[in-house]
Amino acid sequence: MDLEKYRQKLLEKREQILKSLEESAKTDINEKSGVGDDADTVTDEISRETYYRLTQADKETLYLIDLALRKIDSGTYGICEECGAIIGEKRLEAIPWVRLCIDCSQNEEIVRLFQQRNEEEMIYNIIPPTIGEEEESKNPQAE
């Protein structure tokens, strides 16, 4: 596997995101300083909402990129974090910062969607840390 190729891809993407974040920050300052017309309020809300989400996603990608770069250094790049399988090069080509193999990422996607919905509905409601243990003891017949 050509690790340097992936390192290059990761660094490029990283730079790209940082640039776009800078651009977004500039736009945000402009929006705050300018007093919009009432008619524009709704459009402003939507665009700001979208911008917020994009920024969050970008931050997450940045985090994953840094993680992947560290993995290249430590020699664990391209290995699924969940099951230890080697992630296909095609998959790495498409998403160089991917952490999981296809099977595991499909599972994670389901968990993610569920968590996102919970976060939106409960607004970070505090979940007691014991909930996992309770669930385990409630299902002695699991498996």
Ligand SMILES: [Zn+2]
């Ligand atoms: Zn896996």
